[in-house]
Amino acid sequence: MRRFLRKISRNSRSPEDGIFFEKLAKILGFDPKDLKYYRKAFTHRSSNKLDENGIPFNYERLEFLGDAMLGSVIAAHLYNEVPGGDEGYLTKMRSKIVSREHLNELGRDFNLVGFVESKVNSSQFGENIHGNLFEAFIGAIYLDRGYTYCEKFLRTKIIKQYVDIAQLEGKVISxxxxxxxxxxxxxxxxxxxxxxxxxxxxxxxxxxxxxxxxxxxxxxxxxxxxxxxxxxxxxxxxxxxxxxxxx
Amino acid sequence: MRRFLRKISRNSRSPEDGIFFEKLAKILGFDPKDLKYYRKAFTHRSSNKLDENGIPFNYERLEFLGDAMLGSVIAAHLYNEVPGGDEGYLTKMRSKIVSREHLNELGRDFNLVGFVESKVNSSQFGENIHGNLFEAFIGAIYLDRGYTYCEKFLRTKIIKQYVDIAQLEGKVISxxxxxxxxxxxxxxxxxxxxxxxxxxxxxxxxxxxxxxxxxxxxxxxxxxxxxxxxxxxxxxxxxxxxxxxxx
The missing domain is CATH 3.30.160.20 (Double Stranded RNA Binding Domain)
Known part of the structure; x- marks a missing residue:
């Protein structure tokens, strides 16, 4: 039944939206509900887009939101995972996990830049575009599906595969x-x-x-x-x- | 029925726990489930308490957690409330809301220091104890009831009564x-x-x-x-x- 409904709802989309939906679902591990948040997450400032109220829209506000969600999910993970770590340790480990370098790696691995619509060639964006898009993407997940799904995505797709406390502590070199x-x-x-x-x-x-x-x-x-x-x-x-x- | 169950569960508490429960429920606007998180949130380092694994326990780790939860709830609030504010504006406003001074005010208003068990006289704690306890308290709510309740508490008890964007922007002086x-x-x-x-x-x-x-x-x-x-x-x-x- 769920599949059937899903199929109907998929069929009501434009072919372009359908492809976007499928790609997102594959990355997320669950269905997105409202594509507009993800479109915003992949809209670069250079596109000069305005929303219905004439306010410029691009992914920068979503970066702020995603950064905050990432911060709290990682904080809870570390709190539970390292019962012996004091406040200073937890703060330091979180900074390592959400470092610019790490966020860039995540954005690159999901190839988020491939979704960006912009008037500038993407090679001109600079390295940090990857991390910025990753943060904005997290913000979009939060707006689309709420905190629980945002956390689910981060736990299954990021923490499980990328966050290795032993390595971050420098205990594992290679x-x-x-x-x-x-x-x-x-x-x-x-x-x-x-x-x-x-x-x-x-x-x-x-x-x-x-x-x-x-x-x-x-x-x-x-x-x-x-x-x-x-x-x-x-x-x-x-x-x-x-x-x-x-x- | 819910009241009845609540009454049974209340009656199974020690008198001391019962008082603590009632006081917390009044502040929270909903029932706490597991008092141990709140006890930890009000345990000062000077108590030198150890948990069952011999790890020192006090509210400092919970401060880290609460700070992160506070950050994401306030971020989402600002994102929705100020659609025209860019990333820089949102960041600045959030810092004002979660400023040390403001957190101290919140902790003081809820009189959280009244819950603290410590071997030191509470007048020796210094001013920041209030904000620290407030953060730890938020962390305890998250562990006890999850993100949704943590957000509910912050929205109804904090944002509605304390967070005034116009005033923070300096538009309202008095x-x-x-x-x-x-x-x-x-x-x-x-x-x-x-x-x-x-x-x-x-x-x-x-x-x-x-x-x-x-x-x-x-x-x-x-x-x-x-x-x-x-x-x-x-x-x-x-x-x-x-x-x-x-x-």
Whole structure:
């Protein structure tokens, strides 16, 4: 029944909206309700758009909102996850998680810049566009589906996959070396196989598949081979965590 | 039925917990579920308490959490309330709302320091204890009842009564003068009547009742007569807002 309703509601959309909807649903892990918030989240200042009241609209206000939501979801996560961390520790860890560099990585990984409509070529936006779009996207999720869904998205798509407290604390230097060490101990063959990835908008990307024991265990994509290897290793580490920690 | 269940659950508490519960419910506007979070929110570092795992516990971690929740609720409020404000404006307004001075005022008004168990005399805590306790209290509400209730408390008990965007913008200098002006225009008698208020813990407070047309329109309590008058005037202004703006 839900699927049926979903199909009807999808069919009532323009083809363009339908594609946007599908892409968003894939990133979110749930259906967006009102696309207008996401359109705003991907509207650059250079588009000079005005809303129905003549107020300029772009994603900058949503950045403010998304930043606040991100701050509170991460705060709650750290509070629960690190019962022994005092106020200073929690504050420091949160700054690391929501650092400009990290937010840029997230925006880039979701390729949010691909949604932007603007009169400027996106290569002129500068590096921080990725993080800004990511924050605005979080703001749009909050307006569209409320705090609970915003938190759900951040927990399942961000925290689970990107927030690694041990690594942030500097306890884990390289997941690649942990994986290699484990494979050697277990006498299992492994290889990092690079795949061509032309990326978008001229930005060069490297894709990598990590094979362990002749099976693909994880994939990753990043702006350098080294980063892609480390990311794939981290994912493999979490996938294999139970096995690895048992040894 | 709900009342009945509530009564049963209340009767199962110790007398001490029962009093704490009633006091909290009065401040919150809804029932707390688990008192332990609030006990923690009112535990000062000087108590040297340890939890069941031997980790020192006091309200400092909850301050971090409450600060984050406060930040996101206020961000959403400003985003919706000031559609024409850009990112810089929103950021500035939020800082004013969550300023140390303002948080101290809130903590003081709710008399949160009255809940603190500590080995130090509370007069030694310094002024910021009030704001710190207020933040910790917000953190406790979040842990106890979740984001929705935390937001509900902040909207009904804080934003509605304390957050006045016009005043923060400096557009309204004095509510007392607005009230006096309106009373004179309407030819209505008014008076500020001070009541004795010995406060707690040696801090001197002034209570005031604002009578307009021989009726008590609002009351307030503050550390100076001037502040109490202004606060009572602000409350009267909001109570009479429809009438005032019609003229």
């Amino acid at each position: 997941y690649k070396s942990l994986i290699i060490e484990w494979c050697q101990k277990e006498k299992m063959p492994f290889s990092f196989d690079f795949v061509e990835d032309n990326g978008i908008e001229g930005q060069k990307y490297f894709g990598v598949k990590l094979h362990i024991d002749h099976k693909v265990i994880s994939k990753a994509r990043a702006t350098s081979k080294k980063k892609a290897e480390e990311k794939a290793s981290q994912r493999a580490y979490f996938a294999l965590q139970e096995k690895i920690s048992k040894k | 509510y007392k003068s607005l009230i006096i002006e309106w009373c004179q225009k309407e030819k209505m008698p008014f008076s500020f009547d001070f009541v004795e208020d010995n406060g707690i813990e040696g801090q001197k407070y002034f209570g005031v009742k604002l009578h307009i047309d021989h009726k008590v329109i609002s009351k307030a309590r503050a550390t100076s007569k001037k502040k109490a008058e202004e606060k009572a005037s602000q409350r009267a202004y909001f109570a009479l807002q429809e009438k005032i703006s019609k003229k």
